[in-house]
Amino acid sequence: MGFAKEARVKLRDTQLRANLHKATHTIRDKRARVVAEVPDWEELREAGRAIKAETMARLPELLEKFEAAATRAGAQVHWARDAAEACSIVAGLIDSDEVVKVKSMATQEIGLNEALEAQGIRAIETDLAELIVQLAGDKPSHILVPAIHYNRGQIRDLFNDSIASGLSDEPAELAGAARTHLRQQFLSTRVGISGANFAIAETGTLVVVESEGNGRMCLTLPDTLISIVGIEKLLPRFSDLGVFLRLLPRSSTGERMNPYTSMWTGVTPGDGPQTVHVVLVDNGRTNVLRDPVGRQALHCIRCSACLNVCPVYERVGGHAYEHTYPGPIGAILAPQLTGKHTSLPFASTLCGACYEVCPVKINIPEVLVHLRQPAILERPAMNTLAGVMARPRLYAASLRFARRMASLIKLRRMPWPLSKWTVSRDLPRPERETFRDWWTRTR
């Protein structure tokens, strides 16, 4: 039980729970407000779902189309089967000892920073929250807000210990310190690394959606730009972007429109990076694609709306999931991408809040149930129970037996595994007769 154990540790951190509660509720409420403004939100969600479903159905063809279009536009396209291959391709393309990075989940997923460090290349995160996490020697705990587990005071202390001194916990002052620290890197570093929110098959265009402008700097100032893109990020047509640029900002940051949307198609002579690479990464995705129920997890556009409404995520934070992708989407992505993390599909009450907010209508509860592999130890008990319940007479006799046994119930303290219940809840004592006995007696 990986998740349950990690969660137990995180639950003891009351500061973490307070930070998470405040942050998730703030974003959750903001999202709800701006989504309510859009009269055709449900139609938009359906359009998003349909485009992604089409993409998955045509993925091999669309990937080749993307490669051809991007190559025509002057980009060099590389294919990576897994994380190790992707990291080695990227490292081989870098002729510098430093790179600036746009926030990217794909590079977190493949462990790029660590791989580059092993080659003597320093990767500098330029997204404010990624920078916080990097300076702290920590790991992101949220897809969109990697430092969600920190509050202002903690960030002030961290900055005062690393990149500045004498800062207060005013957000503007903290952001200013980060800006000063990063500005020099943007101007001097010759290689930029990014992911992509979308890759357009029709035109070979890559799209990065961000809020701070750091991405725009990384994508335009360096001589060389290397983008690491999961193969599921494709969209068939340029016009499809319209749907997603309406869905994504409102779902993720709760903004009506995204502040910095960068698009580039290969190389533009004399403008921006003159060497442009795209590394298309599989890393388990074609395995996910094989599962007709589970493949909808690949539709995810990494908005994090599901994290922000998840009552489980809100209590334990992202680290308890022990994977790059935490929260409800992580609980269905991580096990499918890796074949491990089998406790994650159980890390949900199936309350359905995630499905309700997902901008591309991924039925997360459905996939969670689909991925649940029962523990070997509990199988005999559950199978016996099913066997009894499928036989009405045996079932009725068992109810009567259970009713009699119930007099042995200790309301407050039961032995394992029922101790897992009585640790925080009393058990109810059943009434004198079952419903069926009452019915039979009175009718």
Add this chain to the structure above:
Amino acid sequence: MPVGLFITCVNDLMYPRTGRAVVSILERLGVEVDFPLAQTCCGQMHTNSGYAGHRLTAHFGDVFGSYEAVVAPSGSCVAHLRSHYAHVYELSEFLVDVLGVDDVGGVFPHRVTYHPTCHGLRMLGLGDKPLRLLRNVKGIELVPLRGATECCGFGGTFALKNSEVSTAMLADKCAAVLATEAEYVAAADNSCLTHIGGGLSRIGGPRAIHYAEILAGA
């Protein structure tokens, strides 16, 4: 033709009074009720825990297939059954949508708060149907619950497998219930109420009650 009553396994064993309340409400409204004794469990717990629950779900079809309408006092079980059998209704759906009734003539002179359970709210889309029925109960004082639509942390086997997270969620739900100063917390699912009521009983909080028992109050 009588309406089939699907009592659910949890209610049959643990909460027969909820079943008696459903019978009482329906008969008061002139609906003939039948309780086929061959019924067992809908299979939801097995399906949601990663087992093949379809044998139990199929058994439900054998027992209830011939009824025009089946009524059950559980949003969760009905949500599971709905994708297989369209003629199964949660109690408030049957009363409001099928019978077109939102006053069943109950009396319950108490302060009550209502927790909309997740499967009823999000999978079935019960909306405010149970609340509409409760509002028309004589003497009742309904008070809103802070963060009402947030899950209580039950989640079936989740309550055992992730007992600590479940407990953390329960603590927040119990605090919200306590803040209402209600005498009762009502819901459409006795499974969730076992969890919420079990937590409240530890801290001397309000009693958990299925809303059918409030509607039946006379």
